Amino acid sequence: MDTVSSFTLPTDVDTNRTFYTTKTEALPPDVDTNLTVYIKAKFGNTCYKEESFFHWWTNYYLTDDLLVENKTGCRRSISNVYVAGTKKCATTSLRDLLAIHPYIMYSHTTEGEIHFYDRHFDEGYEWYRRQFDFSKEWQVVMERTPLTFSFPEDAPRKMAELNPQTKLVVIFCDPVIRAISDYLHEKETESYKTFNPPYYRINDESFELSVFKPSGAVDIDNELIKKGIYSTQVKRWLEYFPRTQIHVLDGNDFNQDPVSEINKIETFLGLPHFLRRTHLDFSQQLFCIAFPKVRCPNKKLKGRPHPDIPDKVLHKLYEFYQPYDSELQHLLNRTFSWMGKSST
Incomplete structure (x- = not known):
């Protein structure tokens, strides 16, 4: 395996740059119940006008015409918190709940996820930096590209060279259920067809025909399967980042009690706790955000009904996943909620 020292940085990287520090001071009173106070905490003393909130809330997007006139202390900086995966394990919901924290700076690019480490790395550091909005030193800059944790294989060393202080947030879920969700997503969106070579093999007739070879063996080279081999991915990231910079969630725990899981991440990031149960609406199948304003999951993209899969297939x-799960358990000294299903 190559070492970090053998990796050649893009020539436009400023290796002497500093990265943002985490803001640990207490949140103002009533910030979690009063919209006016919240907006002041979220956008007051930032690089954007307070009225930017309503534009930002609609689509997580900020434009230069929303910048304040006095931009002292403002700069573009790459993320120091990276939601790196895993695909189809509720990373969108995780992102949405983190993004509302008053001290976290998050916004979309025009294309959504940046995909710097897999699609745009050759465009250089300055291109990457321009994908982020202006922020101040006390703001935590967050990015989300779930593909990064598993692909490409050299993503950990690239990120370690660009920002070794990055804190990674990763959510794992039942790898079999994840594969089914991923199959449905790729079958509907056909985004897998844009990859060359084709990492996914999708058979429109059934999930089973997609994940098994004609011989009956599990197709381990199919991205539907490979993405659920979490231990291999974890080992790769631990080569370049200390365990203390990686926070791992169990997707089942997150779905059952998202507030507690977000509070753990807030602690991991050194942020004061913000999210409360009253900020969420659990009356629907997929919870909605109720504060600071209402935001619900896109039902066309989330919560697709799963087909009936024969028990023998499951x-x-x-x-197949059992030995990899055992390795993951050993690596993280933790038992995840889906482990042991092979024996039931």
Whole structure:
């Protein structure tokens, strides 16, 4: 395996730059119940006007015409908090709940996820930096590209060279259920067809025909399967980032009690706790954000009904993942909620 020292940085990287520090001071009173106070905390003394909130809330997007006139202390900086995965394990919901924290700076690019480490790395550091909005030193700059944790294989060393202080947030979920969700997503969106070579193999007839070879063996080279081999991915990231900079969630725990899981991340980031249960509406199948304003999941993209999969198919897949799950358990000294299903 190559070492970090063998990796050649893009020539436009400023290796002497500094990265933002985490703001640990207390939040103002009533910030979690009063919209006016919240907006002041979120956008007051930032690089954007307070009225930017309403534009930002609509689509997580900020434009230069929303910048304040006095931009003292403002700069573009790459993320120091990276939601790196895992695809189809509720990373969008995780992102949405983190983004509302008053001290976290998050916004979309025009294309959504940046995909710097897999699609745009050759465009250089300055291109990457321009994908972020202006921020001040006390703001935590967050990015989300779930593909990064598993692809490309050299993403950890690239990120370690660009910003070794990055804190990674990763959410794992049942790898079999994840594969089914990923199959449905790719079958509907057909985004897998843009990759060359084709990392996904999607058979429109059924999930089973997609994940098994004609011989009956699990297709380990199919991205539907490979993305659920979490231990391999974790080992790769631990080569370049200390365990203390990686926070791992169990997707089931997050779905059951998102507030507690977000509070743990706030602690991990050194931020005062903000999210409360009253900020969420649990009356629907997928919870909605109720404060500072209402935001619900896109039902066309989230919560797709899963097809009935034969028990023998599920059992075979859980058996396949079992040794990798055991390795993950050893690496992280933690048992995840789906582990042991192969024996049931």
